[in-house]
Amino acid sequence: MPAGGWSEPALQPGHDPFQHLHDESYAAPFAVDRVGWRDMLSVAGRTLESLDGDWNFVLDLHDEGLRQRWYEDEPGPIAGWRVPRDYDDGDWQRTAVPSCWNVVRPEWTYFEGGAWYTRAFDFASGQPGERVFLRIGAANYEARVFLNGVFVGSHRGGSTPFFIELGPHLRQGQNRLQIHVDNRRRPERVPMNHTDWFNYGGIYREVGLLRLPPVFIRDFGAALVPGSAGKRVAVDVTLSDAVDGVAEVEIAGLAPLDLPVTAGLGRIEIDLAPELWSPARPRLYDVGVRFREDELRDRVGFREIAVAGQRILLNGEDIFLRGICVHEDDQALGKVTSEADIRRRFADAKALNANFLRLSHYPHHEMAARIADEEGLLLWQEVPVYWAIDFASPDTFSDADNQLREMIRRDRNRASVIIWGVGNENADTDARLAFMSGLAASCREMDATRLVSAACLINREHFRIEDRLSDALDIIGLNEYFGWYEPSLDGLRRLFANSDLDKPLIITETGADAVAGHDGAPGELFGETHQSQLYDRQLDLVESAPYVRGFCPWVLYDFRTERRQTGLQRGYNLKGLIAADKTTRKKAFATLSARYAELAQRQGET
Ligand code: GCU
Secondary structure (H helix, E strand, O other), X not given: OOHHHOOOOOOOOOOOOOHHHHOOOOOHHHOOOEOOHHHOOOOXXXXXXXXXXXXXXXXXXXXXXXXXXXXXXXXXXXXXXXXXXXXOOOOOOEEEEOOOHHHOOHHXXXXXXXXXXXXXXXXXXXXXXXXXXXXXXXXXXXXXXXXOOXXXXXXXXXXXXXXXXXXXXXXOEEEEEEEEEEOOOOOOOOXXXXXXXXXXXXXXXXXEEEEEOOOOEEEEEEEEOOOOOOOEEEEEEEEOOOOOEEEEEEEOOOOOEEEEEEOOEEEEEEEOOOOOOOOOOOOOEEEXXXXXXXXXXXXXXXXXXXXXXXXXXXXXXXXXXXXXXXXXXXXXXXXXXOHHHHHHHHHHHHHOOOOEEEEOOOOOOHHHXXXXXXXXXXXXXXXXXXXXXOOOOHHHHHHHHHHHHHHHHHHOOOOOEEEEEEEEOOOOOHHHHHHHHHHHHHHHHHOOOOEEEEEEOOEOOOOEOOOHHHHHOOEEEEEOOXXXXXXXXXXXXXXXXXXXXXXOEEEEEOOOOEOOOOOOOOOOOEOHHHHHHHHHHHHHHXXXXXXXXXXXXXXXXXXXXXXXXXXXXXXXXXXXOEOOOOOOEOHHHHHHHHHHHHHHHHOOOO
């Protein structure tokens, strides 16, 4: 030991400590083990071991942790380090999981970049041969997961759950879990870098561990057979492994039924006429599926949604969708949602006499559809194929298609979900047509029991509702802002007069900004009076068009968006019928509520 305690680690010839400064391909190793919809597991009736709570947290704007492989460093006191580091496990600052870092600290509000979540957890093996999975409810936008210093998997897509098997990297006793989350908006991502909603970042839905037997039930479905007039039910099962055997199905109180499984797949159809689910009578049945020592249990409603000409039929009956759009956004919590927040959202929708919500513009928390099943509300769920997506990129399509299939896999047993939306306001190009027709085909491949739509644009040349994509859709969605961005409602009159549709149309957006508490004179923009009168004028016209079978204005609550910076908006979109406090109702709320009550009465709904 040299004098004065000076010590020198051995020279490492060939090791260039500065190599990472020159390597911009640092993210490539973490794109190889990306998990997706095929790795999903149904958690219906399962118990997760929660990993929610306080985690270590550190921002990493330049992805130094990936570049310098921080995750490989064993944690320990700085005094014990042999070479300097720029990262110490982040235990000097903490944050909650789930949360959005943007609303945790003011200095993190607009942060777009990488960040590290780290926590330790104790683990002890359970059943012999058990398989252990990490489930992350959602992380925006891309997540890379490391267990005990080893990269174990990654996921992209900011609003759907993902599962990573921890297997051989788990230790008996203490384990160290690190998750790098990157919320950068990029042109090739889905959504791309330009959106009209706030870019929250973080692990913002629940995280937990799942312990499963060596062979388990990965997924199951139970639904009416389309066209069976509510008299036949299909149940399908997918196992984790391509094995043969017999699963057991319990449904609607019937005696257990055998479901033969071959190479891990099985499907039966049974003559069964369950009480049908509807908004008026949201009847749910207990459904159980068992295979060897594994079991899933869910509460399922049976209903059929279809289109016939210009009509939308729920259980064979014509229905008009009295809707409202809603974002997953909260002043205090950002994109984190709770059961109370969802139940308030649905109570406000029912106070509008609505029977339908468009969950915009990305898959909402799985609780939303589960609670809508109970409360008897119909839902449109969509993927954020929003505005100028990189439609020419096969990798962007793969990302969008995976998010779509994850959404469908997650919510396929939710009776409330009747429409899958494959995009919003996308300019009509050949690349966009191919991209979104491909997504529509994926919907039909994954799920024959729901309708497919998209929020389309107007053909400005002929000034009519016309979109090449509509051939791939069951319902045409139309966003139109006559009376706001296009002040004259004559445009809507002309549009309806020029258009002749052979399938149903839903007005998937219309509306106007209004500052809560500011009445304003008639016609005064940003006044509640103008917003309220616009709703009346819009509905007068909408009710004149026979093919309009749904009205879903924009939007239930004011919400954060970086791109609106007038002195009135100050970073908010004010088209809400309720202010961002989710309490203060504007005049237009009462206007729409009254109009929907009249519509409901005319349609024979009490
Ligand atoms: C568009 C878009 C919304 C946006 C709205 C608006 O139609 O789909 O996401 O917030 O218009 O301009 O307020």
